[in-house]
Amino acid sequence: MSHHSPEIRAENVSWSAGGATILDGVSFRAPSRRFTGLIGPNGSGKTSLLSTFARLIRPDSGRVLLGDDPVATIHRREFARTVALLEQHSATELELTVEQIVELGVIPHRGGWARPASVTDRDAVTEALAAAGITTLRYRFWHSLSGGERQKTQLARAFAQRPCVLLLDEPTNHLDVSAALELLDLVRNRGLTTVAAMHDLNLAAMYCDHLVVLQRGRVVAEGAPEVVLTAELLADVYGLDALVQPHPRTGRPMVVLCGTVTAAERSRA
Structure with a gap:
């Protein structure tokens, strides 16, 4: 990657699924080290747009850039070290501890599943647990956690990746008010280039530096919350x-x- 915590740019991104146009010529920028919120009604394309950033969806036309690099050209392992995604529903059927889930975040730095964790990896896990405020949950099992604790665990996993860019899909969707505020404080305090699809307009206004408003797959407004809302x-x-x-x-x-x-x-x- 060309520099740390790069900005993200979408240039004329379009994507269709099942005969319907989901993203229709989307262009905007998410500034470096700032918190950008994607807002808009259900079905406006927020999750799909986030998925193009995470390379889960390849646009039919247009491109997404991290700094000066089109995401399509970045090596898979390098991309995994650069971009972390917190999905809306993060579940596991396995009986894993919080520590084991957070350790999944260091795999891109290890060069493979089989390689043992280095001291640096272990330090990254410890630091990520502390940064997400869940050091005391380290040995708890996933199934015993509350919704807020599960989201913080997944956030710690993302932090352990040591990414430059953090992508979040409606991260507070199933959380009570206090858990939602705690999570967004943790995200903002990390100081990464952050893009989050957000449902709650007041939370978006409180936490985001930059808002992008989508309607029927198009950007209809972009800018600071006080300008856009x-x-x-x-x-x-x-x-x-x-x-x-x-x-x-x-x-x-x-x-x-x-x-x-x-x-x-x-x-x-």
Whole structure:
């Protein structure tokens, strides 16, 4: 890779599945060492776009770049050392401990499954457990963990990869409010180039430096949360009747939901 924590760029990325266009000429940039949120209604293409970054999907046209390098040209092992993905549903049928799951993150640095872990690998696991705040869970079994603890374990696995880029697909989807805030604090404090598909608009406004809004597979807005999150955009893209106000403590935009646009129109009629 050309430099540490590179920016990610999508250039005119299109992709279709089952005869439907899912991504339609998507172009945007996720700045280096910043937290970028992908937002938009269900079915707008957030997960598919994230999957093109993670090389799980090959676009029909256009390209994704990490720094100056098209992701399609990066060697598989080098890519695994550079990009870590936290998927929405991370499950395992195996009876693994937290430590064993986090150790999976160092495999790209080992040169193969069979190679024993080096001192550096073991240090990376210990550091990742500490960074995710789960050192005390080290010897617990996966099946005994809460939803928040499982997400932190998967985040520690991603940290153990020592990536430059972190990709997350709705990381707070099944978490209670406090677990969601803890997880996003951990992600932001890591200081990596981060791209997350996000569902909750207020969490996106609180944590993201940069927002990309998708609608029907196209980018309809991009920029800082205070520029992007407007009542007009929420009405147009989500069909929401909402107020957007500065948060009294942080000054970041805060979305106050009042209903749907159609309900608002009916009440005014």
